[in-house]
Amino acid sequence: MTTATTDVRDNLTQADAEARAARVRHCDYTLDLQLTRGAETYRGVASLRFDAAGAGDLFLDFRGKTIELLEVNGSKVEPRWNGFRLWLPGEALAASNTVRVVYENEYDHEGDGFHQFKDPEDGEEYLYSNFEPYESHRLFPQFDQPDIKGTYALSVTAPAEWVVLHNSRAASVSDADGSKRWEFEQTKPFSTYLFALVVGPYHEARDRHGDIDIGLFCRKSLAKHLDTGELFELTKQGLTFFSDFFDFPYPFGKYDQVFVPEFNAGAMENVGLVTHNEYMVFRDPPTDNQRRGRAETLLHEMAHMWFGDLVTMRWWNDLWLNESFATYMSYLCLEKATRFTTGWQDFAVSIKNWAYRQDQLVTTHPIAGQVADTDQTFLNFDGITYGKGASVLKQLVAAIGADGFREGMRHYFRTHAYGNATLAQFLESLEKGSGADLQDWARLWLETPSLNTIGSRWEADGDRITSFTLTQAAPDEYPTIRPHTLEVGLVRDLDGKLEVTVLPASIRDTEAELPEARGLPAPDLVFPNYNDHGYAKIALDPASIAFIRGNMERIDDDLLRLQLWASLWNMVRDQQLKSTDFLALVRTKMVLETMPEAVEAVTNNAIAAIGRYVPDEWRDREAHDFAQAAWAALKAASSNDLQIIWARALIATASVAEDLDLIGRLADGAESVPGFTVDQDMRWNIAVKHVAYGVAGAAARVQAESERDPSDRGVRARLRAETAVPDAAAKAAAWEKVLGEGYGSLALTEAAMMGFNWVEQRDLLAPYVEGFFDKVTEVFRNRDKEFASYFYRFMAPSYLVERDIYERGEQLVAAVGDELPVLVRMAREANDDLLRAIRCREFAAS
Ligand SMILES: [Zn+2]
Structure with a gap:
């Protein structure tokens, strides 16, 4: 028996993959797995037939617990295995080979590999695999790369009440000592990352x-x-x-x-x-x-x-x-x-x-x-x-x-x-x-x-266009000018009705004449990416911007209206439109909107603007104004979809006492809107928010919701509430547990992390700002990538839009260097986003 011990990374390079693909052909896998209820491990026997060319050792990928037996072409071989790479000695290989491995492995609990889950509602056990890009070898030994395709013949022995699913159909299911044995049809050839096994009741x-x-x-x-x-x-x-x-x-x-x-x-x-x-x-x-x-x-x-x-x-x-x-x-x-x-x-x-x-x-x-x-x-x-x-x-x-x-x-x-x-x-x-x-x-x-910016420049004589030019620009750092095939929309206000004229257009250089526009009536709004064929930022001219600020709700072309809202949002992000002006526009225009796609997209932008692009001292006021607008829109909504979207926006932005009270009364039925029901997800969000803001009765609310929803979702929400408690001891305990033994699975630990940071708790959270920067490198070095990226996403002090945090982030990037590319990428993006938020706040205050 060989047990894996290793501290080297399980990572396959393109060079190794290419060298291996050049030598290996015609893989046929046979896999036999034994699964029992409530176990921490499972057993497998994997056989692999393949043709090999060239000389020297070859390696199989396999990340398991123990290898009990390795046979190459019928002879027992002492495994040379570092925990994820199992070497097949060159002298044992022939033109055509059979490798057999008997092994034991542990279930995974991070959502990758062969994941095991226990349902808190009924105690049932569920298993499934998830392998892209390079996790398939956590289930069985193999050549785990996309260009060595194989066929698979799978057999599984599992508890009789369980269903076993695979890429192919079950050829037979028979009784085996109180269990059931499932034998599957041999599959067509496909890549290892696409192999799947799903088991449970x-x-x-x-x-x-x-x-x-x-x-x-x-x-x-x-x-x-x-x-x-x-x-x-x-x-x-x-x-x-x-x-x-x-x-x-x-x-x-x-x-x-x-x-x-x-x-x-x-x-x-x-x-x-x-x-x-x-x-x-x-x-x-x-x-x-x-x-x-x-x-x-x-x-x-x-x-x-x-x-x-x-x-x-x-x-x-x-x-x-x-x-x-x-x-x-x-x-x-x-x-x-x-x-x-x-x-x-x-x-x-x-x-x-x-x-x-x-x-x-x-x-x-x-x-x-x-x-x-x-x-x-x-x-x-x-x-x-x-x-x-x-x-x-x-x-x-x-x-x-x-x-x-x-x-x-x-x-x-x-x-x-x-x-x-x-x-x-x-x-x-x-x-x-x-x-x-x-x-x-x-x-x-x-x-x-990077991307180009497309704009337009035109002149008129009286009410007729005399020249029309499309323009293309590129950022200084990425000066590529590209070919674009587009449609240009010219919108005119005709006695209270809007009319759109659409012209096909293309641009390959920095400018392109559009002769078809000559002689047409002068437009009130020009949109150079009508029908959204193009991939480019759109620069609206000042007259067009003024027109949409006054007339947005009159534009009855749904896609165009969506694109115009998106353009306004881009202008906020580029400090060409103040976040507060955008929010005012949303409060007055969006409440008139009936297209759910638009309401959902734009309210999400508004929620982001309140959180990131409004100066701290104005945030409560903006949040309250928006929450009240959302409440009015919820009451006036013409469809259940709009009610749901506005209710979610209200709950997301409620942060002053009056609004927190309102959402509590909605959950309790003390306040109601005909045709609208506060659903369980909303109830949980309200309960967690009440906990974080220290609203009286919050703990009892969480308890009541737990009784109402004992499912896995309820369990995760309760963890969010637990770490949201505005109390130094609760924060310390959560911090330690997240970084220590975790909450039982990655999904549960993620839920706990999601409740941790709240801008209103900034004083209480002060120790964890430096704590985050202290620990994050170690986390990325020692923990798996999914955990590390959740840790960054939820535990970073992103609620602080401040220069100090930016400087600290830059220090982190410099200190990590090339060692941890995933961390450097996340830190650079977070900092870029932070700098944008700082600038948007400064612009809003200017
Ligand atoms: Zn996909």
């Missing part, structure tokens, strides 16, 4: 689409909330749409989707067995925005079955393409095949703004770049990878046409099915499909960071 719902079996699963205690009707419908709509669009039938036989507890991401595209975060099982009545968001995630994962799973990137440097493509395709599918026909509006608000924001940070980077090792992959699940990449694909489709894009994709799947492909091969397919030369486009859009 999951609730199951079934349907069928053509010859594809569809399953939906969630914990038993959530079954009452699982709305299978909408989920099955979307699944079928997506399967039909993607099969047709790609002209390639769904490749993996069956399609299961499981909602799993304590999941770190939104969802994961495991082949034929997608795992979804449980926030997509709606325990409270959702808004349609939430339903659309869920549909988008569902379709995003489904698009990956083709792009990512059937054809996979060779290495993690093309992760961006994987995510951009799935994101773009999911919105296209939403619009073309589902009831959520306004998907692109959501894209403009959420995906694009995420990208714009990330692209203006000091840490911005080209879409396509180098990823030296799997640790660096972690850094790249960001707004550039998902948001900018997808926005740039949308811009590309505007340039080459939808048909050329579709033909290119068909070529891509025909050519590379069940294999790997690179960005160059993707572009080659698109060039074949569209006939366009994309080399320049790729260089300018994919290999350079």
